[in-house]
Amino acid sequence: MSSTPLRLGSVAPNFKAETTKGPIDFHEFIGDNWVVLFSHPEDYTPVCTTELGAFAKLEPEFTKRGVKLIGLSANTVDSHDGWIKDIDEVTGSKVAFPIIGDKERQVALAYDMIDHQDATNVDSKGIAFTIRSVFIIDPKKTIRLILSYPASTGRNTAEVLRVVDSLQTGDKHRITTPINWIPGDDVIVHPSVNNDLAKELFPEFRIVKPYLRFTPLPKEKATVA
Numbered sequence: 266m267s268s269t270p271l272r273l274g275s276v277a278p279n280f281k282a283e284t285t286k287g288p289i290d291f292h293e294f295i296g297d298n299w300v301v302l303f304s305h306p307e308d309y310t311p312v313c314t315t316e317l318g319a320f321a322k323l324e325p326e327f328t329k330r331g332v333k334l335i336g337l338s339a340n341t342v343d344s345h346d347g348w349i350k351d352i353d354e355v356t357g358s359k360v361a362f363p364i365i366g367d368k369e370r371q372v373a374l375a376y377d378m379i380d381h382q383d384a385t386n387v388d389s390k391g392i393a394f395t396i397r398s399v400f401i402i403d404p405k406k407t408i409r410l411i412l413s414y415p416a417s418t419g420r421n422t423a424e425v426l427r428v429v430d431s432l433q434t435g436d437k438h439r440i441t442t443p444i445n446w447i448p449g450d451d452v453i454v455h456p457s458v459n460n461d462l463a464k465e466l467f468p469e470f471r472i473v474k475p476y477l478r479f480t481p482l483p484k485e486k487a488t489v490a
């Protein structure tokens with residue numbers, strides 16, 4: 266696997282791995298879907314338990330958007346299987362997405378998920394576990410978002426979903442999304458769209474500054490059955 270740092274726009278490295286849902290080839294797993302690949306430090310730990318439960322509860326929203334979830338830590342699949350029972354019991358969720366057993370840290374190394382700064386986030390041999398990484402990968406297998414959270418801080422699943430919404434909306438229309446945007450809010454006309462084209466694409470757009478132009482999203486045309 267490549268040692269070039271992964272950046273936004275990089276092709277997500279392929280790998281084969283064991284998961285709680287059986288062996289996978291990652292690129293085959295992506296298929297024509299979007300994927301959220303996320304790591305947690307260790308099974309049977311408190312913050313991770315709350316996070317996995319929260320991702321499981323929000324999974325139907327990801328599915329609606331054509332997004333598959335897949336977790337990972339440097340623990341075995343057997344360990345994940347036992348821990349999932351606790352997660353479901355404690356959080357009232359049903360973890361149905363696969364979790365990669367990456368005890369040898371093959372995937373964690375390829376995706377630069379290893380913890381380099383928290384000396385307490387280590388296994389019994391003192392080998393570093395993973396941080397809380399998130400990769401959003403599109404159907405072309407391009408990495409579109411990378412987030413890194415420390416072991417001490419649980420993530421915000423709504424934020425991950427919000428970025429999916431922003432990316433998918435931006436891909437469909439020539440727009441960007443402002444600070445704290447959520448679906449339904451006005452969006453920003455992409456700087457590459459001049460005002461003449463903006464008038465065609467977004468009849469209701471308004472100019473606040475020449476470089477800051479807001480618009481509601483065009484209404485979806487109803488499809489005739």
Ligand code: BEZ
Pocket residue numbers: 306307310311312313314385386416417
């Ligand atoms: C946790 O999930 O609570 C956790 C895991 C590893 C290090 C620190 C916290």
